[in-house]
Amino acid sequence: MSQRKIKKVLIANRGEIAVRIIRSCREMGIHTVAVFSDADRSAMHVRYAGEAYHIGPSPSSESYLNIDKIIEVAKLSRADAIHPGYGFLSENSGFSRRCREEGIIFIGPSPEAIDGMGDKITARKTMIAAGVPVVPGTTEKVTDEAEALRTIAEIGLPVMIKASAGGGGKGMRLVKEESQIISSLRGARSEAKTAFGDDSVYIEKYIQSPHHIEFQVLADQQGNTVHLFERECSVQRRHQKVVEETPSPIMNPEVRMKMGEYAVAAAKAVNYEGAGTIEFIMDDSLNFYFLEMNTRLQVEHPITERVVGVDLVKEQIRVAEGHPLPFKQDDLRQNGHAIECRIYAEDTDNNFMPNPGTISHITEPLGLGVRCDGYVYTGYTIPIYYDPMISKLIVWAQTREEAIQRMRRALYEYKITGVKTSIKFLERIMESDDFRNGKYNTHFIEKNLKFLLAETECDLYCEDLALITTYIDYVSKLEEVKMTIDKATVRHGSDWKQYGRRHSAYRL
Structure with missing residues (x-):
C-alpha cells in the first residue's frame, strides 16, 4: 500500500471539533487551514489555524455544506487533505468521492464505505447478511x-x-x-x-428500557481492524447524548468481547478505513442489536482516548497517509474510567431553549484528570445558526466513583456568565442516585426530570451573599461611570487615593 505524506490539512468544520483537530495536527507538525462563515469570523478555530478562508454566509447550507466552495479553498490553500470532523459533510459520500476525484485525501472512509454504512437502511441490510442481530x-x-x-x-x-x-x-x-x-x-x-x-x-x-452502547473501531488500508471498547451513551434528551462514560457500568467481559467481535466484523463487511463507531441497543438482560454505524469521528471520542491511550485524530491522519495500525487488538486495554459532559448554551429551566449570546466571562476547570474541549472565550458571541454546544468536559480517574467526584468538582469550577448553560443540570445528573449506582437507561432524564430541574433552596446566608454581590456590582458600575466622566474633565487629586477608595469598596 503506497504512502502519501500529509503536510497541510483543511478542517471542513467549526467549533470545538475544529480546534481539537488543529491541536493534533500541530503536534504532528502539519499545517492547518480553517474555513469560516460570516457568523464565525472571530471564532477560535479561525484564530488558531495557520490559515483561514471565508466560505459563505452564516447558514450552514451556504457555507459548511458547500462542497464546491470547500474544494475551491482546499486547492487555493494547497491542502493535501481534508478532515470533515463530525456533522456537516462528514458522512457525505459525494464529498468523499469529490475529494478523491480532485486528488485530495479525505481523512475518513471511502465513499463506498459511507454508502454502505452511512445510509442506515443499507447498513441494516449489510448487517443482516453478515449475521449481526438487528432491531x-x-x-x-x-x-x-x-x-x-x-x-x-x-x-x-x-x-x-x-x-x-x-x-x-x-x-x-x-x-x-x-x-x-x-x-x-x-x-x-x-x-x-x-x-x-x-x-x-x-x-x-422500539426496544423498551434500552441502553445505548457503542463501540469505537479503527481500521487501516491494509485490512487490519480493531475495536477500542465501548462507550455508554444512555443519558440522552430527545435522542441527543448529554453524558457519556466508559467503561459501561452494566457491561461484563463476556458481552464486551462478543460485541467487540461484532463491531469489527461490521467494519470489515464494508472494507472500512479510519475511525468509526458501531452503535448497539441493549436491553436489561444484555441482549443487544445493531443500531447503526457512524462513519466518522464521534463527539464523545475523548473518553475513549483517555481510557485506551490512543489519539484517534492522529490515527485517522496516519491511516489516511497509508500507514498500518501501530497496534493489534491484544495490545489494547481499558485503564481507569472516563466521563464526558456536553456543555450547552441553553436555558434548562425554559424547556432547554438555546441561549445564544455573548460570553462575558469564562473560567474552565483545571487539575489532574480534567480535559476541556471547547471553542468559546470571553467576549465571543455564540451564533444562532449552529448547535449550541459550548464545550465537552472530560474527566478521568482510576475508578468510576472517583471519576464522578472529579466531574462534580470540575463542573463546580466551570464558570460561564453572559449566557445560560446546562452546567447546573449536569451537576444534578452527577448527584442522582440512578447515575451514581450505574442503573440507568435512555429513559434516565425523563424518569429523573423533577430532581434534575429542582431549584436549589437559598437560605439566609445565600440571600446575604446575593445582596452583597448586587451591591458590589452597583458600586462597580458607579465607579465606571465616574471614571468615564473624570476622563472627559480635568483630573484633580491623587490617582492613588481614587484607587484606594475603589479597593475599599470591593472589600465590602
Whole structure:
C-alpha cells in the first residue's frame, strides 16, 4: 500500500471539533487551514489555524455544506487533505468521492464505505447478511405517509422513525400512539432534509428500557481492524447524548468481547478505513442489536482516548497517509474510567431553549484528570445558526466513583456568565442516585426530570451573599461611570487615593 505524506490539512468544520483537530495536527507538525462563515469570523478555530478562508454566509447550507466552495479553498490553500470532523459533510459520500476525484485525501472512509454504512437502511441490510442481530424494522426507505402507516401496522407500536442519511439524534421521532404517526413522520423528514439534505427515513421497533452502547473501531488500508471498547451513551434528551462514560457500568467481559467481535466484523463487511463507531441497543438482560454505524469521528471520542491511550485524530491522519495500525487488538486495554459532559448554551429551566449570546466571562476547570474541549472565550458571541454546544468536559480517574467526584468538582469550577448553560443540570445528573449506582437507561432524564430541574433552596446566608454581590456590582458600575466622566474633565487629586477608595469598596 503506497504512502502519501500529509503536510497541510483543511478542517471542513467549526467549533470545538475544529480546534481539537488543529491541536493534533500541530503536534504532528502539519499545517492547518480553517474555513469560516460570516457568523464565525472571530471564532477560535479561525484564530488558531495557520490559515483561514471565508466560505459563505452564516447558514450552514451556504457555507459548511458547500462542497464546491470547500474544494475551491482546499486547492487555493494547497491542502493535501481534508478532515470533515463530525456533522456537516462528514458522512457525505459525494464529498468523499469529490475529494478523491480532485486528488485530495479525505481523512475518513471511502465513499463506498459511507454508502454502505452511512445510509442506515443499507447498513441494516449489510448487517443482516453478515449475521449481526438487528432491531426488527424496514429494509427499504419510507417515502410516503400511506406506506409508513402500513409498515407501522405490521411492526406494531411503539416504533422509532429515523433519518436514513444521518445520525446524532437528528431526524428521529419516537411514536407511541397512532395519532402521533403522521406528525412524527413529517417532523422527522423535515429535520432530516435540513440536517442532511435527504428526507428519506426508515422505521424500526422500539426496544423498551434500552441502553445505548457503542463501540469505537479503527481500521487501516491494509485490512487490519480493531475495536477500542465501548462507550455508554444512555443519558440522552430527545435522542441527543448529554453524558457519556466508559467503561459501561452494566457491561461484563463476556458481552464486551462478543460485541467487540461484532463491531469489527461490521467494519470489515464494508472494507472500512479510519475511525468509526458501531452503535448497539441493549436491553436489561444484555441482549443487544445493531443500531447503526457512524462513519466518522464521534463527539464523545475523548473518553475513549483517555481510557485506551490512543489519539484517534492522529490515527485517522496516519491511516489516511497509508500507514498500518501501530497496534493489534491484544495490545489494547481499558485503564481507569472516563466521563464526558456536553456543555450547552441553553436555558434548562425554559424547556432547554438555546441561549445564544455573548460570553462575558469564562473560567474552565483545571487539575489532574480534567480535559476541556471547547471553542468559546470571553467576549465571543455564540451564533444562532449552529448547535449550541459550548464545550465537552472530560474527566478521568482510576475508578468510576472517583471519576464522578472529579466531574462534580470540575463542573463546580466551570464558570460561564453572559449566557445560560446546562452546567447546573449536569451537576444534578452527577448527584442522582440512578447515575451514581450505574442503573440507568435512555429513559434516565425523563424518569429523573423533577430532581434534575429542582431549584436549589437559598437560605439566609445565600440571600446575604446575593445582596452583597448586587451591591458590589452597583458600586462597580458607579465607579465606571465616574471614571468615564473624570476622563472627559480635568483630573484633580491623587490617582492613588481614587484607587484606594475603589479597593475599599470591593472589600465590602
